[in-house]
Amino acid sequence: xxxxxxEHFEYDNAIVRNFLxxxxxxxxxxxxxxxxxxxxxxxxxxxxGIPITSFGRLxxxxxxxVIFAFVGNGIFAGVYYSLQRLLKTRMxxxxxxxxxxxxxxxxxxxxxxxxxxxxxxxxxxxxxxWPIDIAITIIWVIFGWNMFGTILKRRVExxxxxxxxxxxxxxxxxxxxxxxxxxxxxSFLKSYSWYAGVQDALVQWWYGHNAVAFFLTTPYLGLMYYxxxxxxxxxxxxxxxxxxxxxxxxxxxxxxxxxxxxYSALPDWAQxxxxxFSVMLIAPSWGGMLNGLLTxxxxxxxxxxxxxxxxxxxxxxxxxxxxxxxxxxxxxxxNAISHFTDWTxxxxxxxxxxxxxxxxxxxxxxxxxxxxxTQLYSKKLADFHFxxxxxxxxxxxxxxxxxxxxxxxxWKEFTQEGFLKYPNFLETVTALKNLYLxxxxxxxLYFTGVLVMVYNLIKTANAGNFLANEPAEAPALIKFHExxxxxxxxxxxxxxxxxxxxSFVLVAIGGIVEMVPTFLIKSNIPTISSVKPYTPLELEGxxxxxxxxxxxxxxxxxxxxxxxxxxxxxxxxxxxxxYDHPFQWGSKRTGPDLARExxxxxxxxxxxxxxxxxxxxxxxxxxxxxxxxWLIENKxxxxxxxxxxxxxxKLGVPYPDGYENQALDDLKKQAKExxxxxxxxxxxxxxxxxxxxxxxxxxxxxxxxSLQKSTAQK
Amino acid sequence: xxxxxxxLSISVLIALAxxxxxxxxxxxGQYDDVVxxxxxxxxxxxxxxxxxxxxxxxxxxxxxx
Numbered sequence: 001x002x003x004x005x006x007e008h009f010e011y012d013n014a015i016v017r018n019f020l021x022x023x024x025x026x027x028x029x030x031x032x033x034x035x036x037x038x039x040x041x042x043x044x045x046x047x048x049g050i051p052i053t054s055f056g057r058l059x060x061x062x063x064x065x066v067i068f069a070f071v072g073n074g075i076f077a078g079v080y081y082s083l084q085r086l087l088k089t090r091m092x093x094x095x096x097x098x099x100x101x102x103x104x105x106x107x108x109x110x111x112x113x114x115x116x117x118x119x120x121x122x123x124x125x126x127x128x129x130w131p132i133d134i135a136i137t138i139i140w141v142i143f144g145w146n147m148f149g150t151i152l153k154r155r156v157e158x159x160x161x162x163x164x165x166x167x168x169x170x171x172x173x174x175x176x177x178x179x180x181x182x183x184x185x186x187s188f189l190k191s192y193s194w195y196a197g198v199q200d201a202l203v204q205w206w207y208g209h210n211a212v213a214f215f216l217t218t219p220y221l222g223l224m225y226y227x228x229x230x231x232x233x234x235x236x237x238x239x240x241x242x243x244x245x246x247x248x249x250x251x252x253x254x255x256x257x258x259x260x261x262x263y264s265a266l267p268d269w270a271q272x273x274x275x276x277f278s279v280m281l282i283a284p285s286w287g288g289m290l291n292g293l294l295t296x297x298x299x300x301x302x303x304x305x306x307x308x309x310x311x312x313x314x315x316x317x318x319x320x321x322x323x324x325x326x327x328x329x330x331x332x333x334x335n336a337i338s339h340f341t342d343w344t345x346x347x348x349x350x351x352x353x354x355x356x357x358x359x360x361x362x363x364x365x366x367x368x369x370x371x372x373x374t375q376l377y378s379k380k381l382a383d384f385h386f387x388x389x390x391x392x393x394x395x396x397x398x399x400x401x402x403x404x405x406x407x408x409x410x411w412k413e414f415t416q417e418g419f420l421k422y423p424n425f426l427e428t429v430t431a432l433k434n435l436y437l438x439x440x441x442x443x444x445l446y447f448t449g450v451l452v453m454v455y456n457l458i459k460t461a462n463a464g465n466f467l468a469n470e471p472a473e474a475p476a477l478i479k480f481h482e483x484x485x486x487x488x489x490x491x492x493x494x495x496x497x498x499x500x501x502x503s504f505v506l507v508a509i510g511g512i513v514e515m516v517p518t519f520l521i522k523s524n525i526p527t528i529s530s531v532k533p534y535t536p537l538e539l540e541g542x543x544x545x546x547x548x549x550x551x552x553x554x555x556x557x558x559x560x561x562x563x564x565x566x567x568x569x570x571x572x573x574x575x576x577x578x579y580d581h582p583f584q585w586g587s588k589r590t591g592p593d594l595a596r597e598x599x600x601x602x603x604x605x606x607x608x609x610x611x612x613x614x615x616x617x618x619x620x621x622x623x624x625x626x627x628x629x630w631l632i633e634n635k636x637x638x639x640x641x642x643x644x645x646x647x648x649x650k651l652g653v654p655y656p657d658g659y660e661n662q663a664l665d666d667l668k669k670q671a672k673e674x675x676x677x678x679x680x681x682x683x684x685x686x687x688x689x690x691x692x693x694x695x696x697x698x699x700x701x702x703x704x705x706s707l708q709k710s711t712a713q714k
Numbered sequence: 715x716x717x718x719x720x721x722l723s724i725s726v727l728i729a730l731a732x733x734x735x736x737x738x739x740x741x742x743g744q745y746d747d748v749v750x751x752x753x754x755x756x757x758x759x760x761x762x763x764x765x766x767x768x769x770x771x772x773x774x775x776x777x778x779x
Binding site for chain 2: 085086156159160161167171172175179195202203226229230233234235236239240242243247251254257267270501
């Protein structure tokens with residue numbers, strides 16, 4: 001080898017170490033919160049009767065922590081480690097790396113503060129309020145800048161397949177985040193989604209699905225294609241297949257989103273489109289999984305003794321299971337059973353615990369000894385982690401599958417006379433309590449393994465000697481470009497990636513800015529004339545409903561099945577949701593659907609709601625709902641009311657001109673009516689409390705459509 | 715429902731961007747060799763043996779010693 005072009009440089013290991021520490025730290029915190037909320041569903045006392053620890057606020061904290069803090073930092077650690085080595089260069093800029101790291105941790109910190117305090121947009125996995133959304137955008141762009149900068153100064157011409165997965169992750173997540181986070185600020189930490197009802201649901205699940213695809217899947221596939229061959233010390237089974245896997249996957253993945261909205265008010269053709277593409281996804285997904293597993297051909301003896309490889313095998317198997325199950329859940333007949341039940345929870349946790357969790361653990365066990373230049377402290381403990389973690393996944397998933405089937409079949413069961421066999425929803429919940437307990441135990445096993453890993457890794461790091469800047473050398477990249485006279489052409493040729501992204505971003509931003517405000521608001525013209533905007537008190541009540549995270553357990557979407565229309569009333573229509581900024585359809589029914597809570601069929605007295613919120617077990621023995629005593633003590637904050645009305649008007653909600661000045665009077669009037677009604681039932685509630693607003697909102701749900709019906713019948 | 719056209723156009727834009735990237739990568743000869751890149755990643759600093767203490771200690775060293 002001639003040394004003419006040999007260049008000396010250093011890999012930045014410090015940034016990888018920082019992201020690794022963050023991964024482990026937030027993994028522990030996120031899973032601990034997950035454990036707490038798992039046990040809250042068995043022992044409601046664990047909600048402690050205070051706002052910041054109630055299920056509705058902690059569940060978003062759990063999902064955000066494990067997705068964006070644990071997996072997110074895991075992605076960055078793996079990307080920063082592998083990218084430098086794959087391209088034989090240091091990261092583009094140490095300063096950008098640092099801004100990226102600290103910026104991301106600050107975002108996590110702000111999420112950890114705002115979510116328990118109830119500042120939420122209520123859009124799942126996108127709950128963070130608008131200032132944090134902007135911060136995420138900035139930090140994400142810095143990550144991309146740093147990554148593309150590194151790609152451009154690479155010393156290896158070929159971009160290894162893992163890098164393509166990283167690029168796809170960056171571009172798609174940026175787009176999804178920006179489109180889904182379109183919201184109109186009302187105050188510093190309160191905003192309304194730009195979209196309403198069905199539109200909002202569509203955008204949200206287009207985002208939600210692709211967040212799973214491009215945050216939990218593609219970056220981890222990139223890591224898999226780097227770390228599995230490295231750990232097995234052999235090339236990937238088929239590099240050709242990995243290239244096909246990548247391109248096929250990204251071209252198919254973005255079309256599958258509508259499978260989250262089967263049997264909803266979404267048009268049929270869109271539902272079918274989503275289902276077809278979901279089924280097609282099996283091919284690239286399984287191609288990738290088999291490619292990963294077959295990489296280990298000939299080294300299965302090594303898998304037996306090497307914990308790193310064991311973790312990766314289970315991760316790949318989990319990926320295969322989840323990507324087979326996903327398309328199955330996208331079939332309408334299967335979805336009819338699974339949707340809104342714990343089956344979904346089982347599905348995401350097979351993906352989360354096995355695929356993301358175990359691949360992260362494998363990566364950690366491989367990276368830490370290398371970066372600290374020592375041996376793993378204890379292989380035995382790592383083996384223990386592996387087995388208890390695997391057992392934990394089984395104990396988590398099986399009870400959840402069982403619970404999903406049990407509840408769904410109880411919802412759908414009719415007596416021979418044609419009545420619902422379990423008309424009381426609570427029966428279908430209490431039937432699951434033991435399964436919820438088992439799930440909690442499964443989670444505890446898994447979490448124990450994680451704690452053992454933390455100990456093992458700390459011991460390893462302490463015994464080792466960390467090298468912050470690892471020296472390396474590689475020949476400079478020889479440029480084959482010929483000189484061209486056309487300057488702009490040369491410029492583009494040298495910067496294909498930059499140009500691609502630049503033009504893409506420009507076109508997309510231009511399109512969004514032009515289209516969204518005009519045709520979205522115009523399209524919100526009600527198709528059901530009896531559907532009217534919320535009164536000011538109901539609007540405030542709705543914001544409390546959002547703040548407490550009621551949507552986490554209560555859906556507001558009745559599907560067109562007899563079992564649902566019998567239980568809740570007429571199925572939901574698109575026209576009912578035109579003033580819902582944001583939509584509140586939810587994705588899980590731990591409690592009953594509330595879309596028609598205010599109709600004659602389901603209506604309960606104000607006093608019932610009051611007592612129920614004070615302590616659900618007073619009205620519904622054995623209920624697992626958290627108590628909300630603070631709603632009775634807290635004064636309703638109406639300081640933003642006129643701003644809220646103004647914002648809603650801007651979004652196309654037809655309040656009369658100048659209504660923002662009259663809103664407060666109307667609010668007080670309606671509050672007094674409810675308080676008077678409560679007094680008649682010997683409940684001495686003052687009319688300026690939050691509970692009054694929430695009752696007003698709950699009593700309004702579904703009422704408009706039932707009004708239209710009764711007038712039509714007359 | 716009109717928002718679906720927005721989502722579709724953005725999805726198409728993303729797909730087109732990736733199509734462009736795909737054509738670029740093929741034209742650039744990224745996939746002319748689909749064997750050696752997978753092997754190359756296994757060797758970090760293979761011409762710098764003084765500094766390979768982070769390489770897999772178990773197999774590499776036992777084989778040579």
